[in-house]
Amino acid sequence: MADVTLMKTPAETALAQAYESAKAILPGNVESRAEAFELFTRSGLPHRRVEEFKYTDLRALMREAAPFAGTPTASEAKAALQSAKALAGVEALQVPFVNGHFVRDAVDFGSLPEGVEIVPLAEALASGHDWLARLSPVAWARQNPVYQLNTAFMADGVMLRVTGQVETPVHLRFVTAGNSAVATATRVLVLVEEGASVTLLESHESPNGANHQPNDVIEMVAGDRSNVRHVRLNAEGDGALALSTLTLKVGAEAEFFSINVVAGAATSRHQVFAILDGENTKARINGMTMVKGGQHADSTLVVEHAAPNCESRELFKTVIDGEATGVFQGKIIVPHHAQKTDGRMMSAAVLLSEGGTMNNKPELEIFADDVQCAHGATCGQLDEDLLFYLMARGIPRKEAESLMVQAFLGEAVEFVEHEGVHDALVSVVEGWLRARA
Amino acid sequence: MPAVQETIDQVRSIDVDQYKYGFETEVEMEKAPKGLSEDVIRFISAKKGEPEWMLQWRLDAYKRWLTMREPNWARVSYDKIDYNDIYYYAAPKNNPAPKSLDEVDPEILKTYEKLGIPLREQEILAGVEPQNRVAVDAVFDSVSVATTFKEELAKAGVIFMPISEAIREYPDLVRQYLGSVVPVTDNYFATLNSAVFTDGSFVYIPPGVRCPMELSTYFRINEKNTGQFERTLIIADKGSYVSYLEGCTAPKRDENQLHAAVVELVALDDAEIKYSTVQNWYPGDAQGRGGIYNFVTKRGDCRGRNSVITWTQVETGSAITWKYPSCILRGDNSRGEFYSIAVSNGMQQVDSGTKMIHLGKNTTSRIISKGIAAGKSDNTYRGLVSAHRKATGARNFTNCDSLLIGNQCGAHTVPYIESKNASAVFEHEATTSKISEDQMFYCQQRGLSEEEATALIVNGFVKDVLQQLPMEFAVEAQKLISISLEGSVG
Numbered sequence: 001m002a003d004v005t006l007m008k009t010p011a012e013t014a015l016a017q018a019y020e021s022a023k024a025i026l027p028g029n030v031e032s033r034a035e036a037f038e039l040f041t042r043s044g045l046p047h048r049r050v051e052e053f054k055y056t057d058l059r060a061l062m063r064e065a066a067p068f069a070g071t072p073t074a075s076e077a078k079a080a081l082q083s084a085k086a087l088a089g090v091e092a093l094q095v096p097f098v099n100g101h102f103v104r105d106a107v108d109f110g111s112l113p114e115g116v117e118i119v120p121l122a123e124a125l126a127s128g129h130d131w132l133a134r135l136s137p138v139a140w141a142r143q144n145p146v147y148q149l150n151t152a153f154m155a156d157g158v159m160l161r162v163t164g165q166v167e168t169p170v171h172l173r174f175v176t177a178g179n180s181a182v183a184t185a186t187r188v189l190v191l192v193e194e195g196a197s198v199t200l201l202e203s204h205e206s207p208n209g210a211n212h213q214p215n216d217v218i219e220m221v222a223g224d225r226s227n228v229r230h231v232r233l234n235a236e237g238d239g240a241l242a243l244s245t246l247t248l249k250v251g252a253e254a255e256f257f258s259i260n261v262v263a264g265a266a267t268s269r270h271q272v273f274a275i276l277d278g279e280n281t282k283a284r285i286n287g288m289t290m291v292k293g294g295q296h297a298d299s300t301l302v303v304e305h306a307a308p309n310c311e312s313r314e315l316f317k318t319v320i321d322g323e324a325t326g327v328f329q330g331k332i333i334v335p336h337h338a339q340k341t342d343g344r345m346m347s348a349a350v351l352l353s354e355g356g357t358m359n360n361k362p363e364l365e366i367f368a369d370d371v372q373c374a375h376g377a378t379c380g381q382l383d384e385d386l387l388f389y390l391m392a393r394g395i396p397r398k399e400a401e402s403l404m405v406q407a408f409l410g411e412a413v414e415f416v417e418h419e420g421v422h423d424a425l426v427s428v429v430e431g432w433l434r435a436r437a
Numbered sequence: 438m439p440a441v442q443e444t445i446d447q448v449r450s451i452d453v454d455q456y457k458y459g460f461e462t463e464v465e466m467e468k469a470p471k472g473l474s475e476d477v478i479r480f481i482s483a484k485k486g487e488p489e490w491m492l493q494w495r496l497d498a499y500k501r502w503l504t505m506r507e508p509n510w511a512r513v514s515y516d517k518i519d520y521n522d523i524y525y526y527a528a529p530k531n532n533p534a535p536k537s538l539d540e541v542d543p544e545i546l547k548t549y550e551k552l553g554i555p556l557r558e559q560e561i562l563a564g565v566e567p568q569n570r571v572a573v574d575a576v577f578d579s580v581s582v583a584t585t586f587k588e589e590l591a592k593a594g595v596i597f598m599p600i601s602e603a604i605r606e607y608p609d610l611v612r613q614y615l616g617s618v619v620p621v622t623d624n625y626f627a628t629l630n631s632a633v634f635t636d637g638s639f640v641y642i643p644p645g646v647r648c649p650m651e652l653s654t655y656f657r658i659n660e661k662n663t664g665q666f667e668r669t670l671i672i673a674d675k676g677s678y679v680s681y682l683e684g685c686t687a688p689k690r691d692e693n694q695l696h697a698a699v700v701e702l703v704a705l706d707d708a709e710i711k712y713s714t715v716q717n718w719y720p721g722d723a724q725g726r727g728g729i730y731n732f733v734t735k736r737g738d739c740r741g742r743n744s745v746i747t748w749t750q751v752e753t754g755s756a757i758t759w760k761y762p763s764c765i766l767r768g769d770n771s772r773g774e775f776y777s778i779a780v781s782n783g784m785q786q787v788d789s790g791t792k793m794i795h796l797g798k799n800t801t802s803r804i805i806s807k808g809i810a811a812g813k814s815d816n817t818y819r820g821l822v823s824a825h826r827k828a829t830g831a832r833n834f835t836n837c838d839s840l841l842i843g844n845q846c847g848a849h850t851v852p853y854i855e856s857k858n859a860s861a862v863f864e865h866e867a868t869t870s871k872i873s874e875d876q877m878f879y880c881q882q883r884g885l886s887e888e889e890a891t892a893l894i895v896n897g898f899v900k901d902v903l904q905q906l907p908m909e910f911a912v913e914a915q916k917l918i919s920i921s922l923e924g925s926v927g
Contacts (some may be wrong), residue, residue: 051510070576326839336844350858360854362865370843377854380862 012044014065019152022068026155028125036151039142040208046145055327055359056298058145061267062241066213068153069099070184077103080177086203086235090420092171099176100184100214101156115164115196121157121187131159135189135219138247140273140302140378146243147271152216153185161191162198169199169418172251176206176214176240183213194223194251199418200230204244205264208237215243224251224278230258231421233428236265238293247270252278257415262289262297269298269327276303276310287316288412288425291324298327303345305338305371314345317412319405320356321436331363332372341371349379350408352401352436402433445842448811451753453720453783454572458602459689461658462548466578469526471662475499478632481526481579484600485635488608498621498631505625511788512817512849513757515693515730523695525633527660528580545582548657549575552686556583571651571682572597576667577636578660578700580910586650593649595679596641600668611640614672618701618738620763620853625696626759627734630666634699637667642677642708653682656696658718658729664695671701673708675741680711685754687719689869691727695757706741706768714762720755723812725784728756735762736792739771739800752779752789763792766831773802781814781846790820790851795831808835811844817849818833824861831861 008016019037026033045062046053063323063360072080077098084096093113096103102120112118119129141147172188192198206212214236222228236242242265250256262272272285287299303312318326328347349358362375382404390400409429416422449455466776469480478499482492507518529542549556556575570584574597581599590597596607638654658665673679685693696718702710712735721728731754737746748762764773775791787810793802795894802822810816816839824831839848854863880890 253821339844349856351856354859356859357855357857359856360852360863360865362852364839364850365847366839366841367844367846369844369846375850375852375865377852377865378863379854379856381859 009045009059009063011062015149015357016041018068020167022153023256026153027122033152036148040145040148040152041058043145052144052300052329053330055361056269056296061296062213065184066211067179068155069101069176069184071101072177074105075252076177077106080175081106081173084173084175084205086173086205086233086425087171087201087421087424089203090169090171090424092169092201094171094173095158095160096173096175097156097186099178099182100186102158115162115166115168115361116146116170116238117161117163119159121189122155124159129159131161131189131191134191135221136249137219138249138273138275140304141245141247141341144245144271146215146269147217147245150185150187150215150245153188153215154217155185155187157187159189159191161193162196163193164196166196166198169201169421171201171203172388174202174204174214174216179207179210181211181213185414186216188216188218190220192220192222192226192228195225196223197227198229199421200228201421202230202232202425203235204233204242205235206237206240210237211239211241212237213241217245217247220246220248222248222250222254222256224253226251226254228256229417230262231416231425232258232270233425234262234264234268234270235259235428236268238264238266240265242268244269245273248272248274249277250281250283252281254278254281255272256281256283258284259288259412259416260299261287261292261425261428263432264286265295265297267296271300272302273304275306276312277306279307279309281307282311284313284415286412286415287328288409289316289318289326290409290429291319291326292321292436293324294322295324297325298325299329301330302333303331303343304335305341305343306335308338309340310338310344312344315412316347317346317409318349318358319352319409320349320358321352323353323355325359326359327359328377329361329363330375331365332373332375334366334368334373336367339368339370341368341373343371343373345375347377348408349378350405351381352405396435404437405433406430444809444840448780448782448809448842451780451782452744452812453723453785456689456719458552458686458717459719460551461688462544464526464542464544464659465530466660467530468524468660471524472521473523473525473633477525481633482636484526484528485604487601487604489596490612491604491847494616495620495632498628499621502625502628503633505628507625511759511819512815513759513786513788515757518730522662524660524663525666525682526635526664527578529577529582541582545577547579548659549655551659552655571653574599574638574654576636576654576656578658578663578665588688590649594646595648596639596645597652598639600637600639600670601635609639611639611670614701614703615670618703618736619699619734624734626732627699630668630697630699630734632667634668637669637698640671640679640681642673642679644675644677646677648677648679651680653684656683656685656796658687658694658696661690661694664697667698669698669700671710671712672703673705673710675705675709678709681713683712683714684717686717687729689719689722689727693728693730694922695732697915698707700733700735700817702737702746704737704739704744704746704771705743707743707746708741710737711747712737712762713749714751716750716752716754720754720783720785721756723783725756728785731755733760735760736765737763737773738765739768739773742768742770742773744768745774747774747776748791749776750778751775756785758787758789760789761791763794765794765796766802767796769795769797770799772800775804775806776859777806778809779807779816780809780811781816782812783814785814787815788817788819790818792821793823793833794821795814795824795828795833797828799830800828801832804832804835806838808839808848809842810838810839810848811842814846815847815849817851819851821853821855822863822865823855824858824863828858829860832864833877835865840865902914
């Protein structure tokens, strides 16, 4: 295709201006920000001619760039957190963020659970904290414009270190408040030490009708024999443009589980860049997406088996109603030396309405000859025979559909071990189905 | 589990250094001046005695081509092609003259003899059962040197001739369909082809006619520094049937040669076209020197109701393969099928697959693709299945397996599955038993193991087509089909 120089869009111009005025006050290493923004500027907002964004044309979807949110006052933060509902019933260590800024007053640093350490990111960046050196960015992420934007603008976040068997879940609660659109760029760095274990929850919410633009990144390094369960809930308001990235490097003989649940936002894109870096590690990355109306939800995934004998399972379930669009792009990479890899990727989608769209792209890239990799993708409507069976037993059609959708999505959620979290996610599904009926 | 020994041996037997068709033929050639320009296009058009509209069509394509860029999304890499360092027209000196085979240069006839292509009708009649007869159009560099069984086909109403002849004799038919499946502006290589295509086959099957024999075209690149740009157009009118085979070879050379063809198929109501390819262009040597760049646009249009288009391809040759035989399923109840076996050795790079575009109601498609990579080659399957808003009841089943031999090569799968219709059911590589549980059950009940049964079912139809190939290497093609994919990586 002709590589003509594209005109800068209003959003790109606004981002460039925002960067110019913010770079002097943003904390930490100026060079890495400048480098990231330079890389971003070179390619601009990705559009449909960029393979990785073929189905999510960010250039068209992000017409304007919202201004970055300032630090909320103590009372604003308190009010925002009081109204927060996502995963509210789950007993956990709360690590709250309002408008992209860490609310440190809400955390009692003196009585953190044993094995958990938290350092505010702005402080860590400013002082060049020595944990920062232990984080090595995943190459796939560095080339990614969404990640680059976050790197250029990240203003706040936390560093979290887990050193033991932590029973209480750690809940990263992100709330964007107010009705005028703001952008946020948060980053959470998670270090899970050798043999440590933790359940990490993430919830993202904002009021309906506001066109907020959150862009958050979790960068995780999990050591040998570690065990991490990660549950992310997107419960953003119906106007939000939510971009998020999870990067992961996990050591040997570890277990990793992550699920991203999409129940909100006008447009969302969740990216996972995972590297299985030690032998005999098992990773399961799931997704559960419910979209309706004109929503657009994208799940993008790259799993690199960088060591032999690892196992990965990816299961993504999407339910589409109205004129919504679902996207799944997954890629398993197996280099020459990663023999005995066992990777399985599956994306299944159900279209509940006439106008919905599902785009699937399950990719494999294999260079080792003694591996097992499978990928599958299905797309269709609910089975009429099964619906008939249920309706013949006196269950109204909508209810029968709900039962089948619950069963369909349930497969992705059943791997959530924590009972409270599991139940909370099930009620998210129920809530979505109720709103539909 | 790694590949089984039998498979390794079979793939080795067609490794790049085993290429059997690498000889060269000494014939006096007439060429257009080197390079690409309007003058060269006028030269080609004049050589072919084309009407004015055809020349204009070519020139428009050329102008468009000048504004286009070479695509770079495929997983292949090669040095930049100098499009002005190629001869776009090369033909044996006595052309256009030969009225019968006796007038064709004996060297050329010997070439085809060596390749095992029967050009003499009597010999074919003498040796083979009548039902296995095959009509051949032999294309040597830029021109068709012989077409067999023309008279007999004409009796059935079938038109089978070089496309340059068809442009002169059936201009209305050609004009109606040429470029209607692959538009002039479709892509870089198709546009280049539209500007400079030199020959290829034209087939028209009238309504209700079952073509009385297999049709085939045999492409041979012989001359140095030339590109081959052929264009094939097959039209199956209402209720007709045709099976068409295509074979290709080239001499061993250190230079890379470009082959940019366009194939257009049109199936009207209730018509069926089977298109099979055995692609065995010179793949280059073990170090990756030489070989053909095979950049081909093939597309079938199931324009009528209940029409069927089947693509079958056995790909063993070419340094680089870039081709995606596709089906546009426009007519209601139409069906598209794609069966492919791509074996890459040495330094070969294959990026191939298909597109099934469901537009009509109750359209069905099936994709079975097997990629086998050995040596230092890269083998990519890239496929699109899409259902548009009106494609109610569309169905697709896709199954693609890859097998790696050694850990110096790569196998990649890039499927795109896009559905805009709730009632469309797409399955990409679900379990093998989904192919047809009844058939599996039937086979297993008779004592076949699950793998044997799967192989039998998956390969059955492919074998069916290949058994009828007239070419010598059909034997090898059949061997390839039976290669076990035990140990496939995914």
